Structure formats: structure tokens, C-alpha cells
Amino acid sequence: MWLFNSSIGRKVVMSVTGISLILFMTFHGCMNVVALFSAKGYNMICEFLGANWYAVVATLALAALAVIHIVYAFILTIQNRKARGNNRYDVTDKPAKVEWASQNMLVLGIIILLGLLLHLYNFWCKMMFTELAGIGNEKLAADGFYWIQKTFKDPVYVGLYIIWIVALWFHLTHGFWSSIQTLGWSGHIWFKRWKVIGIIFVTLLCLMFIAVVLGFYFNCAPSLCGCNGCTCSAECCIDGVCTCNLGDLCECSKKCVEAAGACCGK
Ligand code: HEM
DSSP states (O other), X not given: OHHHHSHHHHHHHHHHHHHHHHHHHHHHHHHHHHHHHOHHHHHHHHHHTSSOHHHHHHHHHHHHHHHHHHHHHHHHHHHHHHHHOSOSOSSXXXXXXXXXHHHTHHHHHHHHHHHHHXXXXXXXXXXXXXXXXXXXXXXXXXXXXXXXXXHTTSHHHHHHHHHHHHHHHHHHHHHXXXXXXXXXXXXXXXXXXXXXXXXXXXXXXXXXXXXHHHHHHTTOOGGGGGGTTSOOOGGGEEXXXXXXXXXXXXXXXXXXXXXXXXXXXX
């Protein structure tokens, strides 16, 4: 089949899987922004996307998309290098017009893959996997808000996530218009327009992720208000992270809010 045997077919597979992954990220980014405003709302989404059959099917489909995208990236790179022989570039002084990202898509892809593995360890393993395997604390497995608080209070993770998201920005700004071009949707005029649309879209997407990382690191997410300025009672505090925001405000948080008067106005 031409999709597997020809070089253009393989590029089409890369484009379609890449665009599908960007669509997933758009959903994921919007979902994460909810955590900035409501712990309860975020945990409702996490519960809906927990170990239910439809969520597991979606995860498997997503994993298949990611694996195909990565395997094809290696095949295409090896193929391109073979076609060019030892001398990878006819002109070794690279023209200024060739973007840095376009020359480093594989390296950026590898950084993104490492970041993704770390991210799956931080969240997916502690949540969906824990639930499926029936191990660990079942209540915490559905508490995405807790895992966000816990992950992003650590400056090392904050730094690693920022590097990951910046690598994603370079990879996606190039990947966006490149996919559109491969699929033949960009004529002479639209080529430039798609580039601008891609840069704006991907920048907004990455800013959504960065806002969550920094909002929780600097404790300035509005959703953290319930616990501001108060000490959690022992049963609400797990591993140094307050779980007052879990579901309905629990007793200790209610008391904090009462004691502080207007919680968010502070
Ligand atoms: C920086 C902010 C981010 C936060 C707070 C966050 C949060 C989460 C959470 C809570 C889960 C677990 C969902 C569950 O198992 O129910 C998850 C899973 C996942 N995240 Fe993220 N995420 C972030 C960034 C990203 C980015 C930038 C990507 C894309 C490269 C990404 C890709 C994934 C994938 C592929 C999964 C597994 C999805 C599944 O189980 O179907 N995440 N994330």
C-alpha cells in the first residue's frame, strides 16, 4: 500500500497522526486550564476520564497514534539520510531561511518523548494505571488536582516541564504547517497564512500548559484559594499536599474559609 511503501505515503501518515495528536493536546490543554479555577470541576473531569472502558479505549488509540508517529519519524529520517549518502547536506552552509526547528525535528521529538515518559510517570501511572491495576490509594487515583499540586511544588519538575513545553512549541510550530503542506491544503497565499495561524495556535496551547505549571508553583491559581493561609488538619494533608480541595470543600477547608472571611479576596 502506498501509505506504507512510498515516501509521500509515510509523510501523509506522519501528518495525519501529528494533527490528531495536536487535537488531543488542545483538548488536554483546555481540560487542564479548568484546574486553575476549580478543583472540583477538574476532579469531575478526571473521574469521567478514569479507568472507564471508553477512556481506556481512547488511551489505547492515543498510544497507537503516538507509536506510529514516532516509528515513522525514525523511518523517514533514516530514509532521508540514506538518500543523501554520507554528505547529509549538499550545501553545508545551511541557508538562513531553513528553520532551526525543521532541521532538528528528530532531536526535538526525542526530548518530547523523554518529557512524555516523565509526564506519564507523574500522572498516568499514579491515576489510570493505579486504578486499572487495583493498587495504591483509590481515592487519590481520581484526584488529578492533588497530583498537579504535588508535581508542581517541586522546582525540578517545574524546570523539566518548561523545557518540555518549549521543545513542544518548536516541534509543533514547524509540524503544524508542514503537515498542512504535505496534505496539499496550502496554496501559494495560504502557505504564509497557515504558518502564522500555526504559530498563534501553538503559542496559545503551550501558554495554557505553562500557566498551569507556574500557577501551581507560585500558588497563585484561583482554585487554590480555599486553602490559602491556613494549615490543613492532619487527615487532609497527604505527603505535604493539602487535599482540602478534593470534591466538595472538606471540613478543614470550610473552617479555613470561615476563619479567613472572604477566601479569594485576600
Ligand atoms: C503541564 C500541564 C499538564 C498537566 C497538569 C497534565 C495533566 C495530566 C493528567 C492529570 C493526566 C492523567 C489523566 C488520567 O489518567 O485520568 C495526564 C495524562 C496525559 N497527558 Fe498530560 N498534562 C499536562 C501536559 C501535557 C502535555 C503538554 C502533553 C502532550 C505532549 C500531555 C500528554 C498526556 C498524555 C498522552 C496522557 C495520557 C492520556 C490518557 O491516559 O489517555 N500532557 N495529563
